[in-house]
Amino acid sequence: MATVQEAVRPAAMQQAQPAIEVSHLTKAFYDSEGDRVTLAVSDVSFSVARGEFVCIVGPSGCGKTTVLRILAGLEEKLSGTVKLHSATPPAMVFQEASVLPWLTVSENIAFPLSLKGVSRARQDARVRDMLALTGLAEFATARPHQLSGGMKQRVSVARALVDDREILLMDEPFGALDEQTRLVLQQELLRIWETTGKTVVFITHSVDEALTLADRVLVMSPRPGTLISNLTVPFERPRDVVEMRRDKRFWDMTYEVWRLLASPARA
Amino acid sequence: MSAAPVTLTEDELRRLKAPARRERLFRIASYFSPLLLLLLWELSSQFNLIDRRFFPAPSAIAGTAWRMTVSLELFQHIGATLRRVGIGYVMGAVPGIVMGLILGLSRPARRVLGPIFAALYPVPKIAILPLILLIFGVGDASKFVVIAIGVFFLMFYNTMGGVMQTPQIYMDVARNAGATRFQTFRRIAFPAALPSIFTGLKLAAGSSYIIIAAAEFLGARSGVGFFIWASWQTFAVSRMFVGIVVISVMGYLTILALEALERRFVPWAKH
Numbered sequence: 126m127a128t129v130q131e132a133v134r135p136a137a138m139q140q141a142q143p144a145i146e147v148s149h150l151t152k153a154f155y156d157s158e159g160d161r162v163t164l165a166v167s168d169v170s171f172s173v174a175r176g177e178f179v180c181i182v183g184p185s186g187c188g189k190t191t192v193l194r195i196l197a198g199l200e201e202k203l204s205g206t207v208k209l210h211s212a213t214p215p216a217m218v219f220q221e222a223s224v225l226p227w228l229t230v231s232e233n234i235a236f237p238l239s240l241k242g243v244s245r246a247r248q249d250a251r252v253r254d255m256l257a258l259t260g261l262a263e264f265a266t267a268r269p270h271q272l273s274g275g276m277k278q279r280v281s282v283a284r285a286l287v288d289d290r291e292i293l294l295m296d297e298p299f300g301a302l303d304e305q306t307r308l309v310l311q312q313e314l315l316r317i318w319e320t321t322g323k324t325v326v327f328i329t330h331s332v333d334e335a336l337t338l339a340d341r342v343l344v345m346s347p348r349p350g351t352l353i354s355n356l357t358v359p360f361e362r363p364r365d366v367v368e369m370r371r372d373k374r375f376w377d378m379t380y381e382v383w384r385l386l387a388s389p390a391r392a
Numbered sequence: 393m394s395a396a397p398v399t400l401t402e403d404e405l406r407r408l409k410a411p412a413r414r415e416r417l418f419r420i421a422s423y424f425s426p427l428l429l430l431l432l433w434e435l436s437s438q439f440n441l442i443d444r445r446f447f448p449a450p451s452a453i454a455g456t457a458w459r460m461t462v463s464l465e466l467f468q469h470i471g472a473t474l475r476r477v478g479i480g481y482v483m484g485a486v487p488g489i490v491m492g493l494i495l496g497l498s499r500p501a502r503r504v505l506g507p508i509f510a511a512l513y514p515v516p517k518i519a520i521l522p523l524i525l526l527i528f529g530v531g532d533a534s535k536f537v538v539i540a541i542g543v544f545f546l547m548f549y550n551t552m553g554g555v556m557q558t559p560q561i562y563m564d565v566a567r568n569a570g571a572t573r574f575q576t577f578r579r580i581a582f583p584a585a586l587p588s589i590f591t592g593l594k595l596a597a598g599s600s601y602i603i604i605a606a607a608e609f610l611g612a613r614s615g616v617g618f619f620i621w622a623s624w625q626t627f628a629v630s631r632m633f634v635g636i637v638v639i640s641v642m643g644y645l646t647i648l649a650l651e652a653l654e655r656r657f658v659p660w661a662k663h
């Protein structure tokens with residue numbers, strides 16, 4: 126972790142500073158059996174302001190997960206610098222199902238708190254809030270295998286929110302869900318973000334999802350992934366994930382991003 | 393069921409339910425098929441179709457078992473065997489699970505210490521029984537040790553396998569949540585390995601009874617194994633059969649108990 130969070134600045138300076146600064150980030154994997162080097166991420170630079178909601182879109186295999194895992198300190202970078210200006214380590218919502226099957230819904234949500242010796246009463250209160258926030262109140266004592274895919278993702282989101290970290294990293298959290306469930310969860314995520322003011326980096330391969338959620342969209346090229354565009358999304362907040370589709374600009378931007386993704390060389 | 397849609401005809405319903413009904417019949421039959429074997433044995437023995445000196449009628453064996461139960465003679469042997477198996481089992485299982493967790497989680501430990509266990513594991517436990525008797529004497533200590541050795545390896549390999557199969561994502565969740573190494577060990581590796589640990593516990597229970605029977609044949613003055621051997625030596629075949637049935641039932645009940653524990657402690661795994 127120490128390599129990632131290189132500096133935690135005093136509170137007075139934080140206002141002026143971005144929450145995340147990534148510059149010239151490069152990551153390669155080495156497969157010793159095939160003696161093969163895979164360049165996953167190449168020379169990526171971007172920054173995220175405090176309280177900003179940024180989406181990264183790109184084709185699968187372009188290194189989105191790798192970037193996020195490096196931000197989370199779960200992966201070593203090869204070169205470049207990554208600075209997180211936050212008092213707490215970032216919380217992660219993983220791409221694949223990550224709910225612990227041996228714990229109930231409540232216990233899963235409480236997991237980060239339970240590791241830090243937080244009192245039972247405080248844990249219970251936080252879990253109750255998270256259950257309400259994510260619409261899981263009826264499922265508090267359910268086991269993960271009794272839940273639908275959408276419910277499990279809600280649990281993962283609740284777990285990432287429970288200890289109130291400043292930065293939230295989300296790796297295609299709704300990627301495996303059906304369209305309706307996804308819309309519902311997107312709307313809820315926006316509501317939660319609007320009330321908590323967290324800094325969010327959200328990965329998706331869906332242009333539609335990126336435009337629905339983000340203040341800014343970073344577009345990545347196919348592997349080795351590098352940033353090919355940085356678009357500001359103009360829609361006002363709070364957003365209605367269905368209504369905003371009546372806005373012509375939504376479709377203009379969709380077209381623009383698709384054009385970038387379809388032919389990175391043109392950008 | 394009454395909830396069936398009214399649009400289904402009687403015949404359709406009958407065909408719909410036929411496989412379930414057949415399955416019930418099979419299940420009932422499955423309870424009785426072993427009894428059929430007993431019946432066949434009883435009749436063959438009564439009509440002298442098999443040698444009664446080697447295969448006394450089940451009714452005769454049951455009579456012997458009853459007399460031994462009433463005289464409390466059996467319980468002393470059962471108690472001795474249970475005590476040896478119980479203590480040896482725990483002595484082997486606890487370190488086996490702990491070492492399995494450690495080597496499963498730590499690649500360096502696995503690389504360095506793994507070969508030691510791999511070299512020792514293939515030695516048949518019964519082959520080293522004379523050595524163990526030599527070191528620990530003919531008392532109970534030698535029985536504890538030989539069972540513990542057998543149980544240790546099964547628990548070690550099953551636990552290590554379980555930990556190594558833990559999906560990486562659970563480790564990542566723990567790390568992102570800020571877990572210490574010990575917390576990862578206790579909150580992630582252990583529960584993730586629990587289904588494999590129970591597989592090991594059941595295998596180890598079976599092998600404990602094999603080992604204790606052999607150990608009691610060779611060097612004991614009590615226990616079900618000793619009782620079987622002593623009956624053989626005096627050609628008390630009926631008594632020998634009682635011993636065989638008793639030790640089989642003990643093994644069976646132990647496995648049933650472990651399965652009940654498994655359902656209680658691993659409710660998330662499919663059984």
Ligand SMILES: Nc1ncnc2c1ncn2[C@@H]1O[C@H](COP(=O)(O)OP(=O)(O)O)[C@@H](O)[C@H]1O
Nearest residue numbers: 154163165184185186187188189190191192348
């Ligand atoms: N642990 C790893 N070992 C080897 N190659 C990896 C590893 N993780 C990712 N890669 C490779 O890096 C590239 C980017 O992967 P990833 O970041 O998961 O892409 P995305 O999330 O955009 O689909 C892929 O080619 C993938 O095969």
Ligand SMILES: [Mg+2]
Nearest residue numbers: 189190191220
């Ligand atoms: Mg990915």
